[in-house]
Amino acid sequence: MSTIFLLAILLMGFVITFQIAKASEYVGILKGEKRNNEQNNRINGFLMIVFLVLGLIGVYWCNELFKGKILGKAASDHGEKIDSMLYITIAITGVVFVITQVLLFWFAYKYQHSEKRKSFYFPHNNKLEVIWTVVPAIALTVLVGFGLMYWYQITGDAPKDALQVEVTGKQFNWIFRYPGKDGIFGKKYYRDIDDAKNNSLGLIFDDPNTHDDIVLGQTLYLPVNQPVKMIIGSRDVIHDVGIVAFRMKMDAVPGTPTTMWFTPKYTTDEMKKMTGNPDFEYEISCDQMCGKGHYSMKGIVKVVTAEEYILWRAKQKPLYATIMENEAAPAPAAVADSAKKAVVNPEGDAKLVAAGK
Amino acid sequence: MSTDLSIHGAGEAVVTHDTHNGHHEEHHHKETFITKYVFSQDHKMICKQFLITGMIWAILGGLMSVLFRLQLGYPDSTFPWLEDFLGHWAKGGKLSPEAYYALVTMHGTVLVFFVLTGGLSGTFANFLIPLQVGARDMASPFLNMLSYWFFWMASVVILCSLFLETGPAAGGWTVYPPLSALGDASIGSKAGMDFWITGMALFVVSSLLGGLNYITTILNMRTKGMSMTRLPLTIWALFFTAILGVLSFPVLLSGLILLLFDRHVGTSFYLSDIFISSTQKALPNEGGSPILFQHLFWFLGHPEVYIIILPAMGLVSEVMSINARKPIFGYMAMVGSIFAITVLAFLVWAHHMFVTGLNPLLGSVFVLLTLLIAVPSAIKVFNWLTTLWRGNIRLTPAMLFAIGFVSMFISGGLTGIFLGNSTLDIHLHDSYFVIAHFHIVMGVSAFMGMFCGVYHWFPKMYGRYMNNTMAYIHFWVTFIGAYLIFWPMHYEGLAGMPRRYVEYQGWSSFNQFGDLNRFISTVAMVVFGVQLMFVFNFFYSIFKGRKVTTQNPWGANTLEWTTPIRPGHGNWTGEIPEVHRWAYDYGKDGKEFIPQTEPLGSDEQHH
Numbered sequence: 025m026s027t028i029f030l031l032a033i034l035l036m037g038f039v040i041t042f043q044i045a046k047a048s049e050y051v052g053i054l055k056g057e058k059r060n061n062e063q064n065n066r067i068n069g070f071l072m073i074v075f076l077v078l079g080l081i082g083v084y085w086c087n088e089l090f091k092g093k094i095l096g097k098a099a100s101d102h103g104e105k106i107d108s109m110l111y112i113t114i115a116i117t118g119v120v121f122v123i124t125q126v127l128l129f130w131f132a133y134k135y136q137h138s139e140k141r142k143s144f145y146f147p148h149n150n151k152l153e154v155i156w157t158v159v160p161a162i163a164l165t166v167l168v169g170f171g172l173m174y175w176y177q178i179t180g181d182a183p184k185d186a187l188q189v190e191v192t193g194k195q196f197n198w199i200f201r202y203p204g205k206d207g208i209f210g211k212k213y214y215r216d217i218d219d220a221k222n223n224s225l226g227l228i229f230d231d232p233n234t235h236d237d238i239v240l241g242q243t244l245y246l247p248v249n250q251p252v253k254m255i256i257g258s259r260d261v262i263h264d265v266g267i268v269a270f271r272m273k274m275d276a277v278p279g280t281p282t283t284m285w286f287t288p289k290y291t292t293d294e295m296k297k298m299t300g301n302p303d304f305e306y307e308i309s310c311d312q313m314c315g316k317g318h319y320s321m322k323g324i325v326k327v328v329t330a331e332e333y334i335l336w337r338a339k340q341k342p343l344y345a346t347i348m349e350n351e352a353a354p355a356p357a358a359v360a361d362s363a364k365k366a367v368v369n370p371e372g373d374a375k376l377v378a379a380g381k
Numbered sequence: 382m383s384t385d386l387s388i389h390g391a392g393e394a395v396v397t398h399d400t401h402n403g404h405h406e407e408h409h410h411k412e413t414f415i416t417k418y419v420f421s422q423d424h425k426m427i428c429k430q431f432l433i434t435g436m437i438w439a440i441l442g443g444l445m446s447v448l449f450r451l452q453l454g455y456p457d458s459t460f461p462w463l464e465d466f467l468g469h470w471a472k473g474g475k476l477s478p479e480a481y482y483a484l485v486t487m488h489g490t491v492l493v494f495f496v497l498t499g500g501l502s503g504t505f506a507n508f509l510i511p512l513q514v515g516a517r518d519m520a521s522p523f524l525n526m527l528s529y530w531f532f533w534m535a536s537v538v539i540l541c542s543l544f545l546e547t548g549p550a551a552g553g554w555t556v557y558p559p560l561s562a563l564g565d566a567s568i569g570s571k572a573g574m575d576f577w578i579t580g581m582a583l584f585v586v587s588s589l590l591g592g593l594n595y596i597t598t599i600l601n602m603r604t605k606g607m608s609m610t611r612l613p614l615t616i617w618a619l620f621f622t623a624i625l626g627v628l629s630f631p632v633l634l635s636g637l638i639l640l641l642f643d644r645h646v647g648t649s650f651y652l653s654d655i656f657i658s659s660t661q662k663a664l665p666n667e668g669g670s671p672i673l674f675q676h677l678f679w680f681l682g683h684p685e686v687y688i689i690i691l692p693a694m695g696l697v698s699e700v701m702s703i704n705a706r707k708p709i710f711g712y713m714a715m716v717g718s719i720f721a722i723t724v725l726a727f728l729v730w731a732h733h734m735f736v737t738g739l740n741p742l743l744g745s746v747f748v749l750l751t752l753l754i755a756v757p758s759a760i761k762v763f764n765w766l767t768t769l770w771r772g773n774i775r776l777t778p779a780m781l782f783a784i785g786f787v788s789m790f791i792s793g794g795l796t797g798i799f800l801g802n803s804t805l806d807i808h809l810h811d812s813y814f815v816i817a818h819f820h821i822v823m824g825v826s827a828f829m830g831m832f833c834g835v836y837h838w839f840p841k842m843y844g845r846y847m848n849n850t851m852a853y854i855h856f857w858v859t860f861i862g863a864y865l866i867f868w869p870m871h872y873e874g875l876a877g878m879p880r881r882y883v884e885y886q887g888w889s890s891f892n893q894f895g896d897l898n899r900f901i902s903t904v905a906m907v908v909f910g911v912q913l914m915f916v917f918n919f920f921y922s923i924f925k926g927r928k929v930t931t932q933n934p935w936g937a938n939t940l941e942w943t944t945p946i947r948p949g950h951g952n953w954t955g956e957i958p959e960v961h962r963w964a965y966d967y968g969k970d971g972k973e974f975i976p977q978t979e980p981l982g983s984d985e986q987h988h
Contacts, residue, residue, distance in 0.1 A: 027462055034910065038914065038917075041851070041854065041914070042851070042917070044850065045848045045849075045850035045851045045854075045918075046848070048849075048850045049848055049849065049850065049927060052849070053927070061775065064776060064777075064849065064853070065774075065775065065776045067853075068776040068781060068853065069774075069776060071857065072776075072784070075860075075861070079864065082868075083868070086868065086869065086872065090869075090872040093872070093876060093893045093894070094872050094875040094876040095875055095876070096876075102807075103808075105804070106804055106805065106807060106808050109802065109804045109805055110799075110805055110808075110875075113798060113799055113802065113805065116798075117795040117796075117798055117799070120791075120795060121791065121792065121795055124762060124763075124766065124791045125788060125791060125792075127766050128765075128766060128769070128784065128787055128788055128791070129784075129788075131766065131769040131770055131772075131774075132769060132774060132776070132784050135705070135769060135770065135771060135772045135773065135774050136774050136775075136776060137706075137773050137774055137775045137776070138773065141773050142773065142968060142971070143705065143706040143707040143771065143772045143773040143967065143968035144707065144770075144771035144772070144968065145707070145708065145967075145968045145969045145970075146707065146708070146710060146767070146770075146771065147708040147709075147710065147711075147712065147965065148710060148711045148712065148713070148714070149710075149711075152763075152767065153711050153714050153760065153764075156759060156760060156763040157756060157759075157760055160755060160756050160759035160760075161756050164752045164753070164755055164756065164798070167752060167798065167802060168748060168749055168752050168802075170804075171748055171752075171802040171803065171804045171805070172745050172748060172749075172803075172804075174804040175741065175744065175745060175748070175803045175804045176741060176745070178804065178807065179741035179744070180741075194656075194658055195566065195658050195659070214654040214655065214656050214663055215656075215663040217656045217663060219658070219661060220661075226656070256738075259654075259655070259656050259658070260559065260563075260566055260655050260656060260657055260658060261557075261558075261559045261560040261563070261566050261567075261655075262557055262559065262560065262671055264736065264810075264811065266811075266877065266879065268808075268876070268877030268890045268891075269890070271807065271808040271877075272807065272808075273736050273807050273808065273810050273811075274736050274738065275736055275737045275738055277670075277671055277672060277737065277738060278559060278652075278653055278654050278655050278671065279652075279653030279654040279655075279667075279668075279669065279670065279671070280653075280670060280671075280672065280738060281738075282737070282738030283738075301889070303889050304889060305889055305890075307888060307889065307890045309877075309879050309888065309890070309891075310879070311810065311811040311812070311879045312557075312811060313482070313552060313553045313557070313560065313881045314560060315482075315552075315560060315566055315567045316477075316478040316479050316482060316567065316568070317478065318478075318482075318881060318882065318883075319478065319881070319882035319883040319884060319885075320887060322887065322888065
């Protein structure tokens with residue numbers, strides 16, 4: 025009922041606008057084209073200036089309104105570089121934005137049609153044109169210079185002591201793998217993937233290097249202040265590992281591993297305090313359209329102190345060991361139970377993956 | 382009707398430009414309804430066909446955005462009428478994720494290709510090229526007709542895909558494989574994707590037939606005296622647009638054919654190492670690269686955005702000069718910058734792929750080339766500003782849209798400098814910042830250019846004016862509304878809010894914008910409503926608009942205003958006029974305007 029009512033109101037509004045528009049056309053004819061045009065010019069010229077003033081105030085107001093909601097503190101070294109680049113770019117483009125928009129609307133207002141004015145025949149001027157070719161070129165050189173400097177720092181090789189973690193995307197969650205004590209990721213092959221048997225990455229257990237690999241779902245643990253290198257892949261379609269607080273993003277492409285590295289600067293707990301948000305988490309969002317569950321493909325990164333990390337690592341059981349245990353006592357009901365438990369127990373994460381949660 | 386209108390030829394020795402002159406001169410051949418309105422070979426009728434088809438698509442595409450903006454703005458509400466309308470795609474009055482993704486995908490496809498390429502280029506290239514270069518029709522009117530009908534067939538195929546049981550394509554308008562290649566990975570990649578590929582293939586054919594015709598006509602069929610440097614900027618812009626299209630659309634087609642093979646023939650161009658969760662099956666494909674598709678796609682995809690924006694730039698340059706009563710500032714620089722943009726357009730595609738694992742060195746080359754585009758763009762903006770400076774500006778609706786275009790182009794162009802910088806792209810990639818950027822710089826700007834063109838040339842198309850009051854309301858609501866919709870999205874993007882999400886409540890990083898999303902959705906609906914008013918104004922004015930009584934209502938210099946008020950097939954009743962000067966002698970020597978057909982005075986220099 026309310027929908028029909030709303031439609032009726034809209035229709036009424038439209039009919040009224042239309043009648044006014046029609047009437048004003050007749051009035052315009054009566055007044056004569058010239059006077060009518062003059063009036064239109066005056067009104068629209070005035071609106072141009074109003075728009076400019078209100079627009080600039082609006083931009084300022086918007087900035088104030090959203091200040092606290094957008095760029096929280098960058099929580100990685102790379103993130104800080106990206107933020108500096110952002111501020112340099114905002115400064116340069118901001119100046120250009122204000123100057124050009126002011127000129128545009130000011131000219132539109134100032135030089136509106138008048139019988140007294142004659143337009144100035146000014147077809148070209150080489151000096152002016154050279155100026156506005158060269159000045160933007162210089163500004164852009166500055167931007168390219170800074171941009172590429174940061175770009176090479178960010179995409180350069182990870183330090184030798186970087187912690188290696190493998191991140192694999194699948195519809196619609198993330199799987200993480202640590203190389204275990206030997207520091208080597210064991211071999212895997214996608215045709216060996218068997219979710220029913222917990223082998224969500226297709227590890228080849230004939231390769232002894234796989235035996236100590238730790239496979240987890242849902243939450244990734246990282247020690248603070250230690251460079252971490254992510255080796256990123258996908259099991260099915262293209263995904264993208266995006267972590268806003270680190271300002272990091274990298275596609276997960278099936279068949280072609282990609283990498284990104286960074287150093288987390290604050291633990292999750294520190295960030296909770298710094299942001300004043302008790303619910304703060306480092307969230308991994310999928311930033312490449314990957315199907316119907318794309319919007320819910322979330323992972324968590326827990327950044328902890330070095331000590332906490334060592335303790336946590338000590339508690340993790342390699343996937344190989346878990347699977348061997350399961351095979352020794354095959355009880356499907358038990359798997360389901362442990363999967364439920366896994367929600368509260370990080371040790372069971374591997375099983376959670378197996379259950380396809 | 383108008384033998385007295387051929388004033389321009391008086392007193393000169395007119396040398397006939399003889400391309401099928403005799404045939405059309407008296408314009409007596411019989412026309413039936415079918416040959417006049419349906420399978421017409423008259424470029425002016427084909428223009429109207431493109432325009433009206435484009436408008437229908439724009440309404441559908443806009444409506445799709447209203448539907449998914451409802452979901453984004455009011456994620457907790459249900460709208461029972463949605464279920465009546467969309468059936469099981471909106472059970473309980475709430476869009477399903479599948480429906481949401483189908484809508485965003487089709488919104489993008491429709492607006493980018495069917496409205497802003499077909500609708501914009503198709504309309505104005507067809508209308509203005511023969512009229513402004515002084516030709517009776519296109520080089521091949523028959524191919525021109527085919528171009529429209531391929532466009533029509535493409536439209537029908539895409540329209541049909543909306544009604545498939547498994548829905549239309551739903552992997553984003555960029556249709557990246559593997560998602561778009563695997564029906565098991567996404568319901569939209571079933572039959573919908575085949576329809577999408579077929580529709581796009583037909584569209585490419587249409588675009589090529591049209592483009593070749595435009596290029597040929599501009600190069601070969603200019604009237605006597607119309608040297609390339611006397612062409613109006615509209616023609617230059619449409620010329621380079623056609624070249625871009627002819628060189629880049631075939632690459633898209635080849636990419637899509639490979640995709641079709643991967644889908645149905647078992648090839649592995651784009652597929653490798655895939656295990657499908659929903660079926661628990663590993664696919665046999667190994668060794669392909671999904672990134673290859675992105676290269677092929679963006680080799681068209683990037684020129685495509687210039688295919689969209691260049692015609693708008695041309696229309697705006699022309700309308701701005703006419704209504705400022707002043708020559709366009711720096712004509713040769715304007716042509717040069719369009720040329721530079723055209724060349725650079727082919728060299729920047731990988732800036733869409735900075736975070737795909739691209740070699741950082743390659744990335745840095747693309748950063749450099751991408752930011753280079755800002756130079757010709759800056760030249761254009763400053764030249765437009767100088768065109769306004771010390772003019773005598775008539776703020777007609779077309780002129781308002783031209784000014785609005787420049788404002789939008791500045792705003793959107795500047796954010797391009799953020800995204801073209803790979804360092805910033807790491808953070809901003811696929812966020813709302815990207816949405817804000819391209820909607821402003823190629824969506825809204827191109828629409829501004831298109832409206833500018835429609836309001837300005839409507840009197841030439843239909844011999845009547847559109848209603849001014851509605852036009853002014855249309856401009857101000859659209860202009861203000863577009864800023865209100867897209868400006869705040871930059872902030873969401875800076876916060877890293879990813880695009881193509883159905884809802885954000887589950888995310889502590891992105892859920893702070895609920896109110897803002899609601900605001901944006903509300904404004905979007907208002908703006909959409911006002912576009913409907915424009916459509917009404919358009920059709921109403923075709924039949925009931927104020928009649929045009931003078932041959933050259935805007936006091937313009939170009940040739941289309943030397944034709945009769947309602948030109949027949951063949952455009953000019955007498956000889957095609959000869960051209961003696963460039964198109965921008967406004968305010969010269971104390972004269973308000975000097976048409977191109979007027980011979981040079983004894984003291985004037987050749988331009």
